[in-house]
Amino acid sequence: xxxxxxxxxxxxxxxxxxxxxxxxxxxxxxxxxxxxxxxxxxxxxxxxxxxxxxxxxxxxxxxxxx
Amino acid sequence: xxxxxxxxxxxxxxxxxxxxxxxxxxxxxxxxxxxxxxxxxxxxxxxxxxxxxxxxxxxxxxxxxxxxxxxxxxxxxxxxxxxxxxxxxxxxxxxxxxxxxxxxxxxxxxxxxxxxxxxxxxxxxxxxxxxxxxxxxxxxxxxxxxxxxxxxxxxxxxxxxxxxxxxxxxxxxxxxxxxxxxxxxxxxxxxxxxxxxxxxxxxxxxxxxxxxxxxxxxxxxxxxxxxxxxxxxxxxxxxxxxxxxxxxxxxxxxxxxxxxxxxxxxxxxxxxxxxxxxxxxxxxxxxxxxxxxxxxxxxxxxxxxxxxxxxxxxxxxxxxxxxxxxxxxxxxxxxxxxxxxxxxxxxxx
Numbered sequence: 001x002x003x004x005x006x007x008x009x010x011x012x013x014x015x016x017x018x019x020x021x022x023x024x025x026x027x028x029x030x031x032x033x034x035x036x037x038x039x040x041x042x043x044x045x046x047x048x049x050x051x052x053x054x055x056x057x058x059x060x061x062x063x064x065x066x
Numbered sequence: 067x068x069x070x071x072x073x074x075x076x077x078x079x080x081x082x083x084x085x086x087x088x089x090x091x092x093x094x095x096x097x098x099x100x101x102x103x104x105x106x107x108x109x110x111x112x113x114x115x116x117x118x119x120x121x122x123x124x125x126x127x128x129x130x131x132x133x134x135x136x137x138x139x140x141x142x143x144x145x146x147x148x149x150x151x152x153x154x155x156x157x158x159x160x161x162x163x164x165x166x167x168x169x170x171x172x173x174x175x176x177x178x179x180x181x182x183x184x185x186x187x188x189x190x191x192x193x194x195x196x197x198x199x200x201x202x203x204x205x206x207x208x209x210x211x212x213x214x215x216x217x218x219x220x221x222x223x224x225x226x227x228x229x230x231x232x233x234x235x236x237x238x239x240x241x242x243x244x245x246x247x248x249x250x251x252x253x254x255x256x257x258x259x260x261x262x263x264x265x266x267x268x269x270x271x272x273x274x275x276x277x278x279x280x281x282x283x284x285x286x287x288x289x290x291x292x293x294x295x296x297x298x299x300x301x302x303x304x305x306x307x308x309x310x311x312x313x314x315x316x317x318x319x320x321x322x323x324x325x326x327x328x329x330x331x332x333x334x335x336x337x338x339x340x341x342x343x344x345x346x347x348x349x350x351x352x353x354x355x356x357x358x359x360x361x362x363x364x365x366x367x368x369x370x371x372x373x374x375x376x377x378x379x380x381x382x383x384x385x386x387x388x389x390x391x392x393x394x395x396x397x398x399x400x401x402x403x404x405x406x407x408x409x410x411x412x413x414x415x
Contacts, residue, residue: 016284027413
């Protein structure tokens with residue numbers, strides 16, 4: 001699975017399971033949040049990515065972080 | 067006046083020896099022109115003479131790749147050519163590869179002009195276009211005469227050291243070479259002209275073609291995450307502090323292999339980003355923001371995944387060529403596979 005901020009680039013290069021990230025300099029974090037909040041957010045993204053890799057797909061799919 | 071000596075390479079089929087049943091044919095030499103050599107000789111004209119035709123079976127060639135190069139080179143050398151032609155191979159896979167391979171060998175070892183011709187969609191077109199002039203041909207032998215004409219045009223120009231123009235004018239597979247030229251109009255005007263044409267749905271020609279990316283079918287899903295070994299890789303430039311492999315801040319020429327056995331999370335004391343294309347302040351503060359080792363270690367401990375693989379691979383994705391990136395990706399994927407990793411998380415900055 002590809003965790004990427006710029007989803008259209010990920011789609012262009014041909015990733016199949018795509019998870020949108022937070023920002024270019026901190027795809028899995030956010031320095032504006034507290035340490036705990038930031039960890040929670042990172043965990044959500046990782047969990048979404050693991051859900052993506054456990055899901056059957058036939059074509060390129062973007063898995064939104066809930 | 068002595069004629070210019072030409073040697074021509076063809077396969078067993080065009081050599082009139084046989085089809086698939088003869089594809090195992092070992093290299094042999096025929097004096098003078100054979101098969102497509104007749105058209106080649108006609109178009110080359112009286113100043114040239116095909117002194118020898120080398121014939122080899124397609125299977126023999128591809129199954130004995132290293133050996134056949136030496137065998138053919140010896141035979142070609144004996145005829146002392148001043149220019150070498152192979153094919154045209156049209157859309158034939160093995161034949162095209164044979165033509166491209168032997169042209170590369172002759173060009174390198176004998177230093178004479180070499181030309182072949184293949185269909186633009188054939189594998190050989192992509193394999194050899196950077197090193198050779200390859201005439202574009204039709205996908206079958208119906209296009210023989212035009213194919214040979216294009217090969218001759220390129221060969222004669224190479225021999226006479228005449229300039230060779232754009233691929234679409236001279237009909238060869240683009241070689242990926244960019245040349246500076248002077249233009250009447252500024253870049254801004256050219257860009258706007260292009261945009262206007264695009265908006266009017268008129269044909270226009272880009273000055274910078276984008277690389278084309280291949281597609282792969284999606285992998286099967288992981289059946290049980292709690293049984294899965296998860297690997298981490300990415301192009302955010304995360305490396306051990308001090309960047310021991312000296313991965314370049316842009317146009318990375320390599321990727322690094324880093325062990326994280328027993329590492330609970332990536333700290334700014336031990337790791338950093340070598341990336342030169344984004345503000346690395348936040349990644350250096352906490353590299354888990356790029357490669358989420360902390361979360362995956364926790365999930366490993368909680369039994370949500372079986373294991374976080376103890377090695378991560380990392381490079382800098384900043385002006386890195388598609389060609390290099392593709393190679394890194396293939397190598398890294400193979401290493402994960404060899405280590406029985408079930409799922410890989412790729413993060414991009």
